[in-house]
Amino acid sequence: MEFPRFTFNPKEGIDNPALVIADDPEPDARPVPRLCQLKHLEGQSFGFNLSVDQSGRPLEIRDVEPWSPAEHSGLRNGDRLLEVNEEYVGSVDFRRVVRKIWWSGVHLFLLVLRKEDYEQSVSEGLDLQKLAEASKGDGWSRPRLCHISRDPDHGLGMTITSMNAGQQSRFHVSTISDGPAERAGVRTGDVLLWINGVSASALTSSALNRLVRKSVDSVTVLVIDGDGEACYVRRKMAILPAVARSSTLPYNAKSMHLVKRQEGYGFLLRQERVTSPQKIAHILREVDEGSAAEDAGMEDGDLLLAVNGEPVETMEHDDVVKTIKGSGDRVSLTAISMEGREFYREMRISPLLFHEEHFLNSIEVQGETSPRNPTRPGKDGDKQGSGSLSFLEPPEPFFSQPSHKTDVFL
Template sequence: MEFPRFTFNPKEGIDNPALVISDDPEPDQSLVPRLCQLKCLEGQSFGFYLRMDQSSWGLEIRDVEPWSPAEHSGLRQGDRVLEINEKYVFNMDLHRVVKKIQSCGLHLFVLVLRREEYEQAVSLGVDMQTLTKASKGDSWSRPRLCHISRHPDHGLGMTISSVPGQRGQYIVSIATNSPAEKAGVRSGDKLIWINGVMVSTLTHTILSKTVKKGGDSVTVLVIDSESESCYVKRKMPILPVLAECCSLPHTAKTMHLVKGSDGYGFLLRQEKLAGTRQIVHVLREVDVGSPAEGAGMEDGDLLLAVNAEPVESMEHDDIVKKIRQSGDKVTLTSISIPGRNFYRELGISPLLFHDEWILQDDRQQTVSRCTKNLNETPLRNGDGHLTYPTMHVENTEEAASGLHSGTLTSQHTHSRPVSPALQ
């Protein structure tokens, strides 16, 4: 018996019921992460809570405040966070994610999935990191923040040229083994930013003067052309907050202190920076043999954070209270005055890239702390182990973490009345 021949016509589709295939979803095409760009004013909060969902180990957005930067960006209740500022954080500790948000300044970029999409992805066993990469394309990479020190004979080893027909667009070429190459710059990179200024606003003449004015060094933000195109397609500005740090001359220092019989062994003073009206919190009178000295504290360094919470904009008495409430252990983050000036001139927080070094610092300080005889250390009123007083990671699905949007503000130093030193 001869059966009629079946011919598949792609324009008409499959019309043979025996060949119809059902229950064949395409999850990768339907699951599209959404990029939310938040920008706030100085002192303004981003306007949302963040918590860890213990049932699925996902970071969840909660209680988005009306009229806030979070709501304006499209961030919604129940969204699950995949990336913060182009950094994959899905499997990152909640405390580390909070620190990244606290140090980012006025701009925050959050890549999220809707709750329903996230639950679908989990049920299908979709790898979140693969999904995140697929949303950007194969040619994507983060911009690089590079600090170039001028060689006395060979200069920076970098030439900046205008892109023909494109105003405010510049491309760089570098010499082999030059300071620029060693700092992480590559030939063909697009120049985005130099010494805190977006180059798209500069003429080539002014740009050349800016490079010369930089003296012995310049700090640039660069990106390869293909990655720049990816950012343009995503309508995403290229900013230092998104960058990977290749080479910067100053870094914040994390110190773990365990109180001795006489305290921690230092004073905290609120002082005016010489020649300015800026009020800063300064670490002073570090006692020899104290926990403070053992942790690497240096007289004159500026206090940036207490137990990873930024404190530059806090009142002196509130910082003292925070340290005293900590108990017998405290973690302090500080930076030298030249280091702080460096970051302020660039317009970024000295804590921005601190998370990238903190794990290494933790290991080093742990070794240092174990080699000291803490029973011999005098100490004054500085204490603590205060871990995120505004954050609580709940075990129940419905409870919010308590990381209020008020803690997610840009940190800046404001003038305060000078208060007595911590005695």
């Protein structure tokens, strides 16, 4: 028996009722956040504006400057900010987000969504925090920055093993139970990424041994577990102290909240030359006994890091003075001892990097301050943003939601 021949004519389509072609079901296509890795030079801005409306949301990226670190990283106008340095900020107070960016140092990692994807996610009721976490993949964990003090009996309490002895290689760590390294947060099986400010990938086994022997009293290491490292590799993301957790560093900055008295604050701010690449520093001197400054914890010789949360180390001295005076009768100063500043300089990280929790605790203990216009003046002729940081409108006190649209250039 001869069957009728079927001929497909693309102009007429398929006219054989026996043929049914169904489209494959569409996968659950959820918006994918984008990771932007920024790095700026000392004294340079990141080159973008962060904005919120009167409700305090969303955190919107605006005014990305051409040729800036922000544009180079792929950050775009209208992007909605989800994470800063691997921490979700979607429900965090605006000024805390600003401080996290200000205090991150020269490296900054932002996770963002396109405006359209953000609005779609909100309209569909998606959990943005889970969306951010899902973008990192299985096995994600943050690196840990651990300061290990040498024990007279057990030394550092860890052994570092090279996977390729005699050449640049990966180093794995094993610890003794309840030894100095383990108590500092290091775990057996961790990958060593960084030691005393030096990338482990740049060291041979012999160079690493020399560095450890040279560190008589302590070492500071950046470590991560193997699954966490693999996750960062998949994301093509650098593993740096800026994204780490830390709780064991020997020096911490302190925030002091001063209320002016009849005799003033009771201290002198001097510009002095110090032994570091910075060369010039703003030093707190002549703290009067019983003054507002002494009661807040200020000590002679402290190095000033920030005024009202804004870093000032690279600012001109006159501009720092103007910022303090412009705060009115209340001001928040963040400072560190000279020994602490030297430690962070040797580690090549900002002394403000892990200060957020200490800042919050001191706010709770001492009460709120109300910086009135924490603006960094630029040099004459500079456009705003060419190395300047400013609130474009007078902000409300820290930790309160703004009652109007607020922008901060970063």
